[in-house]
Amino acid sequence: MDVPCEIRFNARSINSIDLPESVEVLAGDTLVLKLKNEGSPLHLTLSTADAARFTDFFHENLYLERLADVPVIIRDDVFPGMFAITVITGYGTNRSALKVAVRERPAPVEEPPQPLPPPPAPRLPVVPFAIVIVAALLFILYVGTGILLFEAAAFVVLVLGVIAAWFLRR
Helix, strand or coil: CEEEEEEEECCCCCCCEECCCEEEEECCCEEEEEEEECCCCEEEEEECCCCCCCECCCEEEEEECCEEEEEEEECCCCCCEEEEEEEEEHHHCEEEEEEEEEECCCCCCCCCCCCCCCCCCCCCCHHHHHHHHHHHHHHHHHHHHCCHHHHHHHHHHHHHHHHHHHHHCC
16 A cells, blocks of 8 residues: 655745655555745755665665655564664755654454354165165065066066166265
8 A cells, every 4th residue: 555645845945845754654655755936946855764664765866856755665574663764865964854653554354154054964865765665665566466576676676776776866
């Protein structure tokens, strides 16, 4: 996320610097220095002496006519702390420091896991059970009556039950 910080030059007098006392950024943000010159063009220097653990920005010499944006990218993996950006105009005659407070990025809010739906009730295979029951009844009739046709029918029904179970499996 970009954090803007306006710095005005030549507003009160030649080579004057107007900037906020401090600015706060989060780890991984980009501090955008919005430089605004309200007078004649000037040379200026932006430097950081103690920011090496927070950013790769070190030193910038600029010739500012009207407007310029200077990005200062803050690293993602930094611990909270502070550093200063020194703004120099008038070839060293005017200096001001902008304190940059780096804060830790808040931990992302984790949503509680959604409960899993209950597993479906196991489905009993109706067709194989029905076939086994029919075959058992045919076999009981064969044993009770002694008619060979019931035994053959029971055998055929059991074979058909095995084939049906094979094709109906998941």
